[in-house]
Amino acid sequence: MLSFQERQINPGDCPRSLLIMGLIRRITKSREETEDLGRRLGELLKAQGSATVLLYGELGAGKTTLVKGIASAFGIPGREVGSASFVIVAEYDTLPRFFHIDLYRLETQGDIEELGVWDYLESGGIAVVEWAERLFEIPEGSVTVRIAYQDEDSREIVIEGAKGEIGHI
Numbered sequence: 001m002l003s004f005q006e007r008q009i010n011p012g013d014c015p016r017s018l019l020i021m022g023l024i025r026r027i028t029k030s031r032e033e034t035e036d037l038g039r040r041l042g043e044l045l046k047a048q049g050s051a052t053v054l055l056y057g058e059l060g061a062g063k064t065t066l067v068k069g070i071a072s073a074f075g076i077p078g079r080e081v082g083s084a085s086f087v088i089v090a091e092y093d094t095l096p097r098f099f100h101i102d103l104y105r106l107e108t109q110g111d112i113e114e115l116g117v118w119d120y121l122e123s124g125g126i127a128v129v130e131w132a133e134r135l136f137e138i139p140e141g142s143v144t145v146r147i148a149y150q151d152e153d154s155r156e157i158v159i160e161g162a163k164g165e166i167g168h169i
């Protein structure tokens, strides 16, 4: 029989399914609702001061839409976010500094290392990463957001690891 000590679960070893603490799940029914959810998440991140947000979801899921909302909490106009699809890292001179990183076109670990993604993630600002599937390593303490297409106007959005309440939409 295992002693109490041996049965203790180390949080770092927890299977993902057990990590339900701080899990937020919302269904948004429009682009505006997703932006609004993003803005609320942005407010939490701003209070936190430094954070990495990893966004997962297929093309057209609503990742950039959510980023527009997050960015709005930092005073960045939505039209400035994701306007040029060839930009991999957009850096905004806000306080804290805001980085919008889109890894869509980076396929190998070499590409990612060359870009210096880790420098941005460890910069002490707010880094929001689209296509986080491309990262070969996950930064500790990240907030993860999974967006799933439900139908033309609705999306399921699951946020893990955000510190604080996001309220209802």
Ligand SMILES: Nc1ncnc2c1ncn2[C@@H]1O[C@H](COP(=O)(O)OP(=O)(O)O)[C@@H](O)[C@H]1O
Pocket (backbone or CB within 6 Å): 028, 029, 030, 031, 032, 033, 034, 057, 058, 059, 060, 061, 062, 063, 064, 065, 066, 130, 152, 153, 154, 155
């Ligand atoms: N509930 C919703 N949330 C987010 N986007 C939505 C929603 N309903 C419809 N859309 C549309 O889906 C598209 C999402 O595009 P985008 O945010 O660029 O996705 P991604 O960055 O994941 O490829 C936009 O055209 C947006 O208007």
Ligand SMILES: [Mg+2]
Pocket (backbone or CB within 6 Å): 063, 064, 082, 130
């Ligand atoms: Mg996008």
